[in-house]
Amino acid sequence: xxxxxxxxxxxxxxxxxxxxxxxxxxxxxxxxxxxxxxxxxxxxxxxxxxxxxxxxxxxxxxxxxxxxxxxxxxxxxxxxxxxxxxxxxxxxxxxxxxxxxxxxxxxxxxxxxxxxxxxxxxxxxxxxxxxxxxxxxxxxxxxxxxxxxxxxxxxxxxxxxxxxxxxxxxxxxxxxxxxxxxxxxxxxxxxxxxxxxxxxxxxxxxxxxxxxxxxxxxxxxxxxxxxxxxxxxxxxxxxxxxxxxxxxxxxxxxxxxxxxxxxxxxxxxxxxxxxxxxxxxxxxxxxxxxxxxxxxxxxxxxxxxxxxxxxxxxxxxxxxxxxxxxxxxxxxxxxxxxxxxxxxxxxxxxxxxxxxxxxxxxxxxxxxxxxxxxxxxxxxxxxxxxxxxxxxxxxxxxxxxxxxxxxxxxxxxxxxxxxxxxxxxxxxxxxxxxxxxxxxxxxxxxxxxxxxxxxxxxxxxxxxxxxxxxxxxxxxxxxxxxxxxxxxxxxxxxxxxxxxxxxxxxxxxxxxxxxxxxxxxxxxxxxxxxxxxxxxxxxxxxxxxxxxxxxxxxxxxxxxxxxxxxxxxxxxxxxxxxxxxxxxxxxxxxxxxxxxxxxxxxxxxxxxxxxxxxxxxxxxxxxxxxxx
Ligand SMILES: Cc1ncc(C[n+]2csc(CCOP(=O)(O)OP(=O)(O)O)c2C)c(N)n1
Ligand SMILES: CC(=O)[C@@H](O)[C@H](O)COP(=O)(O)O
Ligand SMILES: [Mg+2]
Numbered sequence: 001x002x003x004x005x006x007x008x009x010x011x012x013x014x015x016x017x018x019x020x021x022x023x024x025x026x027x028x029x030x031x032x033x034x035x036x037x038x039x040x041x042x043x044x045x046x047x048x049x050x051x052x053x054x055x056x057x058x059x060x061x062x063x064x065x066x067x068x069x070x071x072x073x074x075x076x077x078x079x080x081x082x083x084x085x086x087x088x089x090x091x092x093x094x095x096x097x098x099x100x101x102x103x104x105x106x107x108x109x110x111x112x113x114x115x116x117x118x119x120x121x122x123x124x125x126x127x128x129x130x131x132x133x134x135x136x137x138x139x140x141x142x143x144x145x146x147x148x149x150x151x152x153x154x155x156x157x158x159x160x161x162x163x164x165x166x167x168x169x170x171x172x173x174x175x176x177x178x179x180x181x182x183x184x185x186x187x188x189x190x191x192x193x194x195x196x197x198x199x200x201x202x203x204x205x206x207x208x209x210x211x212x213x214x215x216x217x218x219x220x221x222x223x224x225x226x227x228x229x230x231x232x233x234x235x236x237x238x239x240x241x242x243x244x245x246x247x248x249x250x251x252x253x254x255x256x257x258x259x260x261x262x263x264x265x266x267x268x269x270x271x272x273x274x275x276x277x278x279x280x281x282x283x284x285x286x287x288x289x290x291x292x293x294x295x296x297x298x299x300x301x302x303x304x305x306x307x308x309x310x311x312x313x314x315x316x317x318x319x320x321x322x323x324x325x326x327x328x329x330x331x332x333x334x335x336x337x338x339x340x341x342x343x344x345x346x347x348x349x350x351x352x353x354x355x356x357x358x359x360x361x362x363x364x365x366x367x368x369x370x371x372x373x374x375x376x377x378x379x380x381x382x383x384x385x386x387x388x389x390x391x392x393x394x395x396x397x398x399x400x401x402x403x404x405x406x407x408x409x410x411x412x413x414x415x416x417x418x419x420x421x422x423x424x425x426x427x428x429x430x431x432x433x434x435x436x437x438x439x440x441x442x443x444x445x446x447x448x449x450x451x452x453x454x455x456x457x458x459x460x461x462x463x464x465x466x467x468x469x470x471x472x473x474x475x476x477x478x479x480x481x482x483x484x485x486x487x488x489x490x491x492x493x494x495x496x497x498x499x500x501x502x503x504x505x506x507x508x509x510x511x512x513x514x515x516x517x518x519x520x521x522x523x524x525x526x527x528x529x530x531x532x533x534x535x536x537x538x539x540x541x542x543x544x545x546x547x548x549x550x551x552x553x554x555x556x557x558x559x560x561x562x563x564x565x566x567x568x569x570x571x572x573x574x575x576x577x578x579x580x581x582x583x584x585x586x587x588x589x590x591x592x593x594x595x596x597x598x599x600x601x602x603x604x605x606x607x608x609x610x611x612x613x614x615x616x617x618x619x620x621x622x623x624x625x626x627x628x
Pocket of ligand 3 (some may be wrong): 144145147148172173174175176177
């Protein structure tokens with residue numbers, strides 16, 4: 001039995017000495033490497049916080065003390081130390097342990113995350129609640145340097161610094177977001193990390209003071225006590241100090257004893273404290289240390305070599321998007337691209353290397369990314385902002401107020417639209433049609449395959465006004481890619497199959513299921529039309545009205561929540577047109593969706609041929625479909 005098996009709750013850690021802790025840290029790293037090599041997951045970030053997490057749990061008393069993790073992708077160590085070792089092998093799997101903090105999973109997960117830069121706000125909330133209720137516990141936010149680039153983090157620092165409440169922000173600085181970290185704050189942290197003057201000057205000043213005849217030693221002692229004022233002497237203008245925080249650091253986050261010592265110091269200070277901890281992303285596993293970006297969120301891999309299992313598959317939508325954008329940008333020098341800290345995830349890394357002056361990584365700042373794009377557009381450029389669907393939720397008002405209201409020529413590329421798989425409910429991109437569809441002036445399109453994606457991107461860049469283009473996380477359909485790109489008329493759907501008994505309508509690649517279902521229905525004597533809607537806004541009103549009158553039965557399917565989605569848009573259209581008597585079935589999600597493999601999630605939620613057949617049965621077009 002290893003040491004890890006003997007840790008049932010965090011307090012078990014407190015009886016270990018530093019040699020045992022070193023052994024435990026190794027066991028934790030091995031466990032994470034083994035499990036993530038099978039399930040996939042956020043390995044590098046977790047390897048980097050082993051000593052830090054041990055130190056936090058040894059210094060503080062969770063769940064009495066509140067530990068709020070930012071993003072939450074680095075909570076595997078925390079999970080292993082808080083009674084979840086037995087389920088750890090199920091992490092990120094269907095019905096398994098979540099890859100992020102989950103309140104329902106443990107009392108030690110006091111706040112759920114997945115989206116970045118929320119931890120300080122939540123921690124101020126916990127701290128203020130404690131103050132109001134006159135309770136007595138510690139509150140910590142653990143935030144990475146990447147997450148610290150997000151606007152919410154600055155808003156919360158601003159609030160916390162003035163509030164004078166007791167709370168601790170642990171800044172885990174590994175110089176990395178998913179890719180190398182960007183921005184002025186990152187440069188500032190780098191200056192703090194690398195400034196040799198801090199320790200040197202402190203020693204020099206103490207030495208000089210001690211040499212003042214008669215009173216030197218006394219003064220040196222007084223100054224050493226007044227550490228904060230000494231620090232002002234040494235590192236003037238520390239941003240965090242100016243904001244009202246006591247700044248402690250930078251310290252080596254892999255020095256177990258030192259981290260514990262400084263956290264303990266922070267614990268006894270009054271008011272907000274920021275502890276700046278320097279760690280190495282991927283620490284302890286060479287492939288991850290060498291490629292922290294690849295091992296940020298990694299699929300299954302060989303633990304010996306760190307190599308991913310290669311499966312031959314068509315290119316992903318993301319890859320086709322990135323390559324098509326580069327091809328178009330070669331011809332048009334006005335095209336520029338913007339990423340919010342995800343150049344490789346969005347396929348814009350290729351653009352970044354080909355057109356470095358025309359590429360902008362703004363950090364984890366989706367709101368800024370969108371308004372910045374509006375500014376670029378009014379400055380006569382053609383900006384393409386590529387953000388995951390789930391992270392566009394952050395930029396709702398910027399799209400509405402800064403892009404749509406002013407009709408800015410901005411292309412909003414919505415990557416990871418639809419369910420995304422193992423990251424689960426925090427990351428599924430299943431709301432964007434609903435929240436974008438209500439925005440006046442916004443054209444919304446989604447391709448049925450990667451070839452259509454290319455034409456749509458071309459169309460979006462030709463169009464005058466805001467366009468949103470949504471596509472999923474998955475690999476493409478493996479179709480041939482046309483060399484010459486063409487405009488797809490705005491608001492025109494595509495009839496994939498004629499039919500007179502029922503109309504199956506889909507948007508995005510999920511529409512391909514309708515073709516398969518139409519064949520099945522044919523065997524059952526039902527003649528189904530299939531429409532690739534292409535545009536949710538504007539709708540192809542004429543075509544939809546024609547098929548409503550002809551078939552009188554509609555089945556819609558979308559990789560999206562039902563409320564406010566594509567099916568809802570068509571229902572609204574029928575109502576507006578006063579068309580009655582159309583029997584309607586909508587397939588999509590009803591609320592948050594669990595984690596799990598994408599095909600399984602589709603199946604569970606009826607986004608399948610069987611699901612369409614069952615819908616046809618409910619419409620009484622066919623008799624009962626066999627249950628399996
Ligand atoms: C709002 C939002 N945008 C983008 C992301 C994607 N994302 C997840 S982790 C991450 C990098 C975080 O870097 P950091 O906080 O430094 O943590 P590290 O992985 O380095 O430990 C990004 C960009 C996100 N989770 N939330
Ligand atoms: C934690 C986080 O938000 C990202 O790391 C996300 O998991 C990336 O998802 P993809 O794997 O789809 O790029
Ligand atoms: Mg980081």
